[in-house]
Amino acid sequence: MASNYAVSANQTGTSGKPQVGGNKFKPLVAEKENIPLTSPNEKALQPTQMRATSASAWVRETDSVKLSDSDKKDQAPELQFETALDKGIHAVGSAVGAVLTGAAIIWTGETPQGRAASQYSDQALPSLTTEQEEIANAHTAAYAAVKNAGHNEGTKGVFSRAYEAVKNRVDAAFTREHALGSGVSHAHLTQKIKERTFKEQQAIDDGILAALETKEQLETGLA
């Protein structure tokens, strides 16, 4: 009985084109010969039976494979199987995609942190006018000046006065309110400050590395 359903790759359908696989051809064969889709001796292949291989077992466990009750009622057993199979393939595809993405990260050495840093510059924002750009840049520069002078905060004397001078200048001209008042958006300022922060952190990292290299050379007797 089962051999009636088997359709080889060389057989043609109604369009005359060769069709591959038995499932697509089954209804046609059944219609012509008035054969019931499921023979009394054969049980229809249910989604719960997709556990022959380890992959299908894993797929069956995922939510994406589970059919809703309405799906189960409306569909013939073969279609139920095909839907489950499609969903299963989709789930496996997603899992493989995730693995490949992981592999690509390892291969390129691109870390999530690195990607996050690059996102600052990729973020699409409406362009600013030249004047707004200048104000935003001035605000960022002032912010950086305060941050860089910040480590002397609390100290007495020259450093303290220098910090105060920078802070006063910032307060006077380049406050956040001033920048926002000129039409520069909050997102623009945040993006610029994030970019600047990342650059400063990189520069500090490079500086420390260079200092350590010099120290190493001094200790070795090279410098």
Next chain:
Amino acid sequence: MAKKNSKKSEIKVVNELISQLILRAEAWGRKDYYTPLKLEEMQLEASQKLIGELLSEKANLEYELHAIGTNKRDALIKIERLNTYVLRAKYSMQKHIDKIKAMLGKKIGDKDKLTVAVAHIGKQPNVSVMVGSN
């Protein structure tokens, strides 16, 4: 003696520079990022880089030694000096490795207890998530 003192003071200046840079990093939101372990690892990297550069220089000098029309004596002297520097750099690198190991060892605590714990964890039965066929 004077040379040794000047070297010491230079190292002092470099250390001060590093501490200032660490303070700046904290101001830029990297608090507790440059731990002693991290700095030691960075210095180990610097040491490895230095050894690489020295070995590359040595290879160049050896090439020069075998080339025609070069001062062999000079090249040999330079190679000898370089060998000394390489040895010192390797010694320094080993010191950094030992320091890192000691720092990590402090975090790990008692090594014997750790070995017992690892062996205990290793004996745990593996739980399979595979669903067998009915």
